[in-house]
Structure formats: C-alpha cells, structure tokens
Amino acid sequence: MLKVVVRRLLVMPFLLLGIVTATFLLAQFTKGNPLISIIGARNLGNAEIVAAAKARWGLDGSVPERYAIYVWNLAHGDLGTSFRTRQPVLTDLAQRLPATLELVIAAMLVGTLGGIGLAIVSAEFKDSAADHLARLVALMGSCLPVFWLGLIALFLFTVQTRLLPGPGRLDIRAVAPPPVTGFMLVDTLLAGDGAGFVDALRHLVLPAAVLGWSVMGIVTRMVRASMLDVMGQDYITMARAKGAGRLRVLVHHALANALIPALTILGFTFAYLITGSVLVETIFSWPGIGSYAVDAARSLDYPAITGVTIIGGLGFLLANLMTDIAYAAADPRMRDAG
Amino acid sequence: MEAPLLDIKGLTVSIPFRDGERAAVSNVDLSVRRGEVVGLVGESGSGKSLSMLAVMGLLPRHVSVSGSIRFDGIELCGAPERRMRALRGRRIAMVFQDPMTALNPVKTIGAQIAEMIRLHNPRLSGAEVRERALGLLEAVAIPAPERRFDQYPHEFSGGMRQRVVIAIAIANDPDLLIADEPTTALDVTIQAQIMEIFARLREERGIAVVLITHDLGLVAGLADRMNVLYAGRIAERGPVGPVFAAPRHPYTAGLLAAVPSIDDVADRLYAIPGAPPALQNRPPGCAFAPRCGFSVPLCHASEPALARFGEGVVACHRAAELSLSTLSAKEA
Numbered sequence: 001m002l003k004v005v006v007r008r009l010l011v012m013p014f015l016l017l018g019i020v021t022a023t024f025l026l027a028q029f030t031k032g033n034p035l036i037s038i039i040g041a042r043n044l045g046n047a048e049i050v051a052a053a054k055a056r057w058g059l060d061g062s063v064p065e066r067y068a069i070y071v072w073n074l075a076h077g078d079l080g081t082s083f084r085t086r087q088p089v090l091t092d093l094a095q096r097l098p099a100t101l102e103l104v105i106a107a108m109l110v111g112t113l114g115g116i117g118l119a120i121v122s123a124e125f126k127d128s129a130a131d132h133l134a135r136l137v138a139l140m141g142s143c144l145p146v147f148w149l150g151l152i153a154l155f156l157f158t159v160q161t162r163l164l165p166g167p168g169r170l171d172i173r174a175v176a177p178p179p180v181t182g183f184m185l186v187d188t189l190l191a192g193d194g195a196g197f198v199d200a201l202r203h204l205v206l207p208a209a210v211l212g213w214s215v216m217g218i219v220t221r222m223v224r225a226s227m228l229d230v231m232g233q234d235y236i237t238m239a240r241a242k243g244a245g246r247l248r249v250l251v252h253h254a255l256a257n258a259l260i261p262a263l264t265i266l267g268f269t270f271a272y273l274i275t276g277s278v279l280v281e282t283i284f285s286w287p288g289i290g291s292y293a294v295d296a297a298r299s300l301d302y303p304a305i306t307g308v309t310i311i312g313g314l315g316f317l318l319a320n321l322m323t324d325i326a327y328a329a330a331d332p333r334m335r336d337a338g
Numbered sequence: 339m340e341a342p343l344l345d346i347k348g349l350t351v352s353i354p355f356r357d358g359e360r361a362a363v364s365n366v367d368l369s370v371r372r373g374e375v376v377g378l379v380g381e382s383g384s385g386k387s388l389s390m391l392a393v394m395g396l397l398p399r400h401v402s403v404s405g406s407i408r409f410d411g412i413e414l415c416g417a418p419e420r421r422m423r424a425l426r427g428r429r430i431a432m433v434f435q436d437p438m439t440a441l442n443p444v445k446t447i448g449a450q451i452a453e454m455i456r457l458h459n460p461r462l463s464g465a466e467v468r469e470r471a472l473g474l475l476e477a478v479a480i481p482a483p484e485r486r487f488d489q490y491p492h493e494f495s496g497g498m499r500q501r502v503v504i505a506i507a508i509a510n511d512p513d514l515l516i517a518d519e520p521t522t523a524l525d526v527t528i529q530a531q532i533m534e535i536f537a538r539l540r541e542e543r544g545i546a547v548v549l550i551t552h553d554l555g556l557v558a559g560l561a562d563r564m565n566v567l568y569a570g571r572i573a574e575r576g577p578v579g580p581v582f583a584a585p586r587h588p589y590t591a592g593l594l595a596a597v598p599s600i601d602d603v604a605d606r607l608y609a610i611p612g613a614p615p616a617l618q619n620r621p622p623g624c625a626f627a628p629r630c631g632f633s634v635p636l637c638h639a640s641e642p643a644l645a646r647f648g649e650g651v652v653a654c655h656r657a658a659e660l661s662l663s664t665l666s667a668k669e670a
Contacts, residue, residue, distance in 0.1 A: 253445075
C-alpha cells in the first residue's frame with residue numbers, strides 16, 4: 001500500500017506539469033487580448049503604453065520563452081501576478097481556497113450523508129414506493145440546475161421565511177475574525193466568537209445544501225447499486241443467520257462493503273466540486289476559487305487561469321491519492337496488495 | 339416417542355412468476371430428532387436449500403411460505419421477526435456452502451465470531467467474548483488461534499474459512515445445525531477433515547444436523563436418516579442403511595448408481611438421463627416420470643402420494659412392484 005502512495009506522489013509532479021502545459025497553451029491560443037483588461041481598450045492604440053505593459057507583465061517574449069519562464073517560476077513556488085487583482089496569484093488563491101474548501105467539505109457532508117442515507121433506504125426497500133421516492137429526491141438534485149436551485153433556496157428561506165441569511169459568509173455588519181485558517185467556522189471559534197460561529201454556520205447551510213444536493217444523485221446511485229450487489233452476498237445471509245437485526249446487517253455488514261466501490265466516486269466528486277462550485281459561489285457571493293476562476297477567464301488573466309487550473313488538477317490528484325488511502329483503510333484485501 | 343426437535347409438515351415455498359406463483363417446494367414433511375443427523379439429498383434446484391432457508395426465515399419477502407415448521411414446539415412459519423432473530427444463531431445455526439463468500443471480507447475473523455457470541459450474550463465482557471471465540475477456533479482445529487483471531491478472511495484458505503464458519507455456527511451451542519453443502523466447495527482431503535469436525539461436534543455436543551448435500555458419500559458416512567428431494571417434493575425417505583441397500587424410488591436408485599464405485603470398472607460413469615424439470619414446466623404427473631426408465635402411463639397422468647414401505651416412505655406408483663437395485667437402474 002505504501003508503495004502505491006509513494007508511486008502516486010512521485011508521478012504527481014509530472015502530471016501537474018502536463019496540466020500546466022496544456023492550460024498554458026490553451027490560454028495562449030485563445031482569441032482575445034489580455035492587454036484590454038490590463039491597460040484598457042482605449043490605450044491599445046498607444047504603442048508606448050502597450051510595449052511598457054507587455055514588458056511589465058511578461059507578454060513580450062515568444063510563447064516558448066514565456067512558457068519556460070512560467071515553469072521556472074512555478075518550480076520556485078511563484079505562480080505569477082494576476083493581471084486583474086495585481087496581487088500574486090498564490091496570495092489570491094490562498095485567500096480564496098479556504099472559502100471554497102469550507103463550502104465543498106460542507107457540501108460533501110450533505111451529499112454523501114444524504115446520498116448514503118437515501119441509498120440505504122432505496123436498497124432496503126427496493127422497488128417499493130420508498131425506493132422510488134428516495135431515487136427521485138436524489139435525481140432531482142442532479143437534474144435541477146444549481147443556479148436555479150440556489151435562487152429558489154434564497155427566495156424560500158431568505159426572502160419568504162427569513163429562516164436563513166442571504167449571500168456571503170457572514171452578516172454584512174459582522175466583523176470578520178482574524179484570518180488564521182481561512183475557514184470561517186474555525187476562525188470564529190479560534191477568536192472565541194460564538195455568535196460569529198453560528199452566523200457563519202447559518203450562512204453555510206444554503207450553499208452547502210444546494211451544492212450537496214447536486215452531487216447526491218450520483219452518490220445515491222452508486223451506493224444503491226453497490227448495496228444491492230452486496231445484499232445478495234452470502235455473508236449478508238450469514239449475518240442474518242447469526243440473528244443480527246436488520247439495521248445492523250445493513251450498516252455493519254452491507255454498507256461497510258458497499259462503500260468500497262463508492263469511494264472512487266466520492267473522491268472524484270470532491271475534486272469536481274472544488275472547481276465545480278462556480279455557480280453556487282456566484283449566486284451566494286461566496287468569495288472562493290470558483291468565482292475567482294470566472295473573473296480570471298473573463299479578463300484572460302493567464303496567471304490566474306493557470307493558477308486555478310493547477311489547484312483543480314492538484315485537487316484531483318490529491319483526491320485520487322486520498323481515495324487510494326481510503327480504499328486501503330476500508331478494504332483489508334487492498335492493504336496487503338502491492 | 340419424544341417429539342422431534344424440528345417437525346416440518348406440508349411445507350410449501352412458492353416463488354412468484356409473471357403468470358402466478360409456482361411452488362418450488364411443495365408439501366414437504368421432514369423431521370429431525372435431537373442429536374440426529376438427517377441428510378437432505380437432491381440435485382441443484384430440488385428445493386433443499388429453499389426449504390432450510392424457510393426454516394431460518396431467511397427467504398426474500400416476495401417468496402411465500404406455507405405449512406407448519408415447528409422447532410422444539412415453537413411454530414416458525416409466519417413467526418414474527420423478533421422471535422426468529424432470537425432463534426437464529428442461538429438455537430438454529432447455519433453453515434454455508436461456500437466459505438469463500440460466507441465471511442464478511444472487511445471484518446476480522448475474531449470480530450465475526452465475537453459478533454455471533456455477543457448478539458446472543460449481550461452481557462459478556464469483551465475479554466470473555468474473546469476467550470470464548472478463541473476456544474471455538476481451537477474446537478474447529480485452527481492452529482495458532484491467538485494470531486488468527488485478528489486476521490481477515492482473505493488470509494485464510496478455503497478449508498480454514500469453512501472451519502471458521504463452523505466455529506461461528508456452533509458459538510452458542512445450538513440445538514440444530516443446518517449445513518448447506520458444507521464441503522462442496524472444498525478439496526477432497528479438506529472435505530474429510532470438515533466431516534470429521536461435524537462427526538465430533540455431534541458426538542461431543544449432541545447437535546442435531548440437517549445435512550444438505552448431493553454427495554451420497556457424505557450421507558452414508560454421517561447421516562442417520564435421509565430424505566431424497568426431487569423437484570420440490572420428497573421422493574423417498576428412510577434410515578440411511580435400508581435406503582442405500584434397497585432404494586424404492588427409481589430416482590434414489592439412479593442417484594446411487596451415479597456414485598462411482600472402486601469395484602465397478604465401468605467405461606463410462608452412469609448419469610441419470612435428462613435434467614430435472616424447470617420450475618416453470620413441471621410435468622402434471624410424477625415429476626421424475628420423463629426421466630424414469632420404469633414409467634408407465636399412470637406416472638405421467640397422476641402424481642404419486644407418499645406411501646409407507648418398511649421403515650421409510652416412497653412417492654412412486656410402482657414402488658410395490660419394482661425391485662430396484664443400483665444395477666437394475668443402470669440396466670433400465
């Protein structure tokens with residue numbers, strides 16, 4: 001098992017380089033001129049300003065030259081400076097990543113716990129009304145567009161019933177705690193700000209629920225199929241023959257096995273959400289990676305685009321690695337294999 | 339005479355099909371006395387396992403069971419799940435056919451044995467449970483139980499896994515053990531070891547065993563009485579000795595003839611011609627008639643009832659007139 005992890009870690013830099021190269025080239029060959037967002041369309045006619053800006057932002061070299069410089073800097077931990085925010089991309093990302101992670105982790109909790117719960121009900125009562133209802137609920141989350149769900153959720157819970165606060169991570173009047181981890185829930189606690197914690201939690205509920213519901217469909221489907229497969233196994237009959245109760249058989253025996261094949265999809269979903277939370281972040285004014293990516297793309301902010309892509313790629317690679325480790329933890333047969 | 343431990347009367351197990359239910363097991367009577375080993379013999383699909391799963395109450399919900407299953411005076415047919423759960427694993431235990439699939443792959447052997455003990459003895463301490471589990475591993479002759487306790491099923495060979503399955507089954511000293519083809523998936527040498535364990539358990543603990551098998555050798559070696567099942571019905575039942583010596587049902591005779599013998603230097607092994615009828619098209623008369631060398635028009639027209647012959651019972655129209663031996667079955 002350790003071998004697998006080491007092997008994955010060793011391959012990771014090469015995979016990242018591939019991702020960086022592909023993104024760099026794609027961005028270069030995109031029609032459009034980043035100078036518009038740097039100096040404004042009006043100044044494009046002024047050769048002096050253009051030349052100065054090009055020199056300032058490293059746009060004057062040939063593509064291979066710029067690629068070499070970018071990779072060299074990247075290897076030294078420098079992701080360049082955003083054309084738009086005029087801040088190092090690394091700083092931008094560091095500021096925004098925790099917000100996204102907080103949202104994604106909460107959404108994963110909603111999606112996996114909800115999805116697994118629905119899958120258990122659906123597998124146990126296969127082909128019954130409960131099964132159909134559970135699958136319908138799960139499927140709806142996947143089918144309904146998140147931007148629509150987000151708006152409806154805001155309308156129902158914020159505008160109509162005022163049960164939950166609107167967009168943002170904290171109340172507008174609230175004073176944000178000093179950023180330590182960047183996770184609002186953690187930082188409020190570290191600052192000893194109980195009311196702030198509750199406020200942050202209440203702000204997290206809607207976006208996490210909407211985002212979580214959107215992945216519940218695939219989780220339910222995977223776990224249900226896996227559960228049905230496992231439920232037909234001899235060891236389940238054996239567990240029942242031991243006199244174990246239904247719930248114990250379902251959770252202790254069936255779920256423990258059924259989750260193993262579902263781990264892949266959970267890891268994948270997590271990675272997908274890191275960059276896939278764009279729409280939810282936009283609707284809920286969540287200052288995360290997703291909204292940063294959209295702004296970067298719109299202004300052809302190459303360093304920022306590549307930075308986000310690296311984060312996304314890294315997310316996928318790490319999620320894969322975590323999946324492998326989780327496999328080993330969940331399945332003793334994997335632990336002993338190579 | 340003492341009431342039997344397990345007394346099944348008129349057991350019928352029906353499976354729903356698109357055009358209605360069909361009985362996979364029909365009107366089966368079967369009894370097991372305390373400490374007795376009863377063989378339940380038949381080909382795949384004859385209803386052996388279904389009838390025993392009915393006893394355990396482990397059939398899927400859409401399968402309907404009727405008749406009477408009395409275990410030590412308690413009616414199990416239609417019994418509430420609570421009552422069944424208290425019996426399962428405590429008084430009736432089961433050994434499965436394939437030890438490769440009967441153990442949960444993600445739980446240690448020790449945990450799986452301990453679960454069985456704990457489910458029915460919730461007040462035992464962790465140390466007591468462990469001690470008892472180790473004792474069980476020893477009872478089924480697993481070497482180094484201390485080390486084996488924390489290992490997973492994939493670290494065990496097939497024979498060792500079946501020992502674990504048996505250890506789990508006997509964990510709470512059950513009165514009845516249902517062994518569903520316990521040696522089918524094992525090598526011949528391992529089979530012998532497992533059967534030895536069964537023989538010992540019976541001797542030492544007085545456990546009654548229903549031995550489901552298609553291996554007549556096992557029945558001959560271990561069982562007191564045997565029931566031959568064909569297409570969901572009892573074809574013949576009786577003490578093992580007389581049935582082996584003088585089978586009354588042509589199907590039993592055919593099964594016996596199909597056992598290769600070391601004295602019998604035949605060019606080809608004998609096989610009963612044809613295959614058992616599928617559940618969807620059971621013939622109207624005797625289910626065995628289409629394959630039977632002795633069948634007469636009556637056999638195809640009406641179903642034979644069980645009739646008493648000596649110490650056993652037989653369901654064959656011609657049981658009285660035929661004198662079957664394994665030889666005549668081959669000739670026929």
